[in-house]
Amino acid sequence: MNYQEALNYIHTPMINGMKFGLERMQLIMEALGNPQDKLKVIHIAGTNGKGSVASYLSHVLTSAGYKTGLFTSPFLEAFNERFKINNQEIENEALSRITGLVKEKVEAVQVSLSEFELITAIAFQYFHEEQCDVVVLEVGLGGRLDSTNIIHSPVLSIITSIGYDHQAYLGDTLPEIAGEKAGIIKEGRPVILYPQEKETEDVILGVASEKNSKVVIPDFSQIKLIEKSLEGQTFDYKDCKQINISLLGEHQLKNAALVIEAIESIRAEGFKIDGAALIRGLAATKWPGRFEVIKQRPTVIIDGAHNIDSVRTLMGNLTTYFHDKRMIAIFGVLKDKDVSQMIEEVSSRIQTFITVTPDSPRAMLAGELADELRDKNLNAISSESYEEAVELALKMANTEDIICSFGSLYYIGSIRRVFNQLEK
Template sequence: MNYEQAIHYIHDTYKFGSKYGLENIRLLLEGIDNPQDELRFIHIAGTNGKGSTASFIAYALMEAGYKVGTYFSPYLERFNERIQINCMPIGDEDLARHTGIVKKSVDAMLEKGCDHPTEFEIVTSVGFDYFHAQQVDIVVLEVGLGGRLDSTNVIKSPLASVIVPLALDHVQYLGDTIDKIAYEKAGIIKEGCPVVTTVQEEDALEVIIAKADAVGAPYHYSDYRTVKNTQLSRSATTFTYKDVDFKIRLLGEHQIQNACTAFDTLSILNEGKQIQIDVKNILDGFDKTRWMGRVEQVSDNPVVIIDAAHNLHGVQSLVKAIETYQPEGSRIAIFGMMADKAVSDVVGEIIGKFEKIYLVEPDNPRAMKTSELKSEIEKAGFGGEIVELDRVSDAVEVIKSYKNKEVNIYCFGSLYYIGEVRKVLTSEAF
């Protein structure tokens, strides 16, 4: 199996949908000798901030000398980004090799009459097999959807279970109230394994604490609201937390919360002797942390900022960042969403923030039609111009048309299109 065949094989399993549960992933992993059982994990669940928190943790662990695997979903520009070691995506040959190994297990399952594993189950298994073969020290593991029945939750005893901010999202799978969503996310909490949670709504916090108490998991609360001396600029954010002075490059006040959660997780594990890391390792790691597509400026002329915000909580954070870094001046949005999101809530947040909105339809079966999105924006009372684009590639042409003009362009709403835009804007051709 070569790389192209591996990618085709993985994506072809998309047709098997998303089956919620752990039975299939367990059978699949048994067929490759359960590599996950010999790995150490930091498991991260939540609605927004998983990737950023995971990146802070990974970069800090690398500074302390660890070989660190990271598992993300989805990817931004290239599939290989989902599986990384020391922040370098898996190579094409390795991806092909480990996909071939996993495919043999899939074939054996099918011969026994088992259900075909989903795309996410296959990719998770590929990641575990790769990390095991490469003998990583620690895997920072991001949950795909929910937690309790997510494929990543097949792991047994993580070093820590981390729960970042919770909000209403994927309600058709996780429930339509914050406590129902918290119940699913808290499903990653394991007996005797420390759990770290950031500030949450009271209903969510009660569920998390109850689960931790029920399984005897030491509970830790990371309260970023105690930070002092916060300074935000377009180049960095500085702040003081627990008498430690931090500088981070990820923009947006919400990244302070993610950094505090990561710091507390690492500190707890160091105190418990599960890892060896000092404050300098953490500070240096946080300063070096990069995470594509998170309030990321990808062009200077014109100024273009892309962000992965795709739900209400994420868009609220983005809007706050926009008002912080560009309180005045001309703003234009390039915007597209999945139809299964709380579109009307998100649209309500962006009214009055942009003078013109270009609409795109991401290349995904779940994408909302631009005509439907336009109707939602008009219904919300937007008084500016709305332009529907035929293709995502047209967004790049729109951006080019604003060269040498005093305007900031914000691309957001779905990872399924901002990666395509980013790839072009960061290429030498642009």
């Protein structure tokens, strides 16, 4: 199996869409020899911030000398981004070979898998073959029935900020969603929990109590911002002083504090991570597509904000960094999102929109999105391609304006690529 054949196989699953349950994963993992049981795993669930927290942790653990696997989703520009070791993407040859092995086992046990189940099986096999010291594992959707939840005893479970998203699968209320996320908590294993609304937090604390799991909640009042700019931020958290991060926004200070607490817990599990490795790892962390400045004059920002909470955070960051600037948005969204509420969140700050159709079968068409914006008396132009959207935005903007592309992780990587090509 070559690389393109591997991608074709992965992208043509036997089960289309989402079908929850762990029975199929159990079958394929048993056929592979249960590689997940031979790995030390840090498991991360949550609505927002999973990827940033995972990247922070991966960089810190790598900085401390551990061979660190990282599994995240979705990818921005290249499929191989999903699987990294020491922050280096999987090679095409390895992906092809392991996909071929997984395909053989799938056929042998006659199990039908979804795309994400295939990807998860490939990840576990890859990290096991490469003998990773530790794996940072991001949940795909929810937690309790997510295919990553095949693991039995993680080093640590982390639950990031919880908000409304994927209600059709996870429930209509925050406590219901929290119950699904809390499904990654395992008997006697520690949990780091991002502070939540009380009713949400109570659900998670209840599950942790049933599982005899110690919970640590960061104290965000201990964050002291020292300096911020478009190049990064410097802050203190408790006894950790002069921490530098390149990720922007107040929420990234909170995510970094969450990681600092996670590292303290990991140390208690026997990992040797000194203060210097922590500082180096946090400073080295990059996480493309999350309030990322990719161009100046005009300033261009891409952000994968795709639900109400993340859009609200994006608007807060835009106000903080660019409170007096005119803004033009490139906007693409999936049709199963609360599009009306998203528009409500951004309309007080942005009045001019260029709409695109994300590369997803769940995408809202650019024309439909433009119509919704116009119905709310906002200026909107629909574009036929990402290239056209970028061209239109640059024609509209002067050097002091802000262009912000947001709404779905399924297209901002392509927007990023178009802007980067223009710079060459």
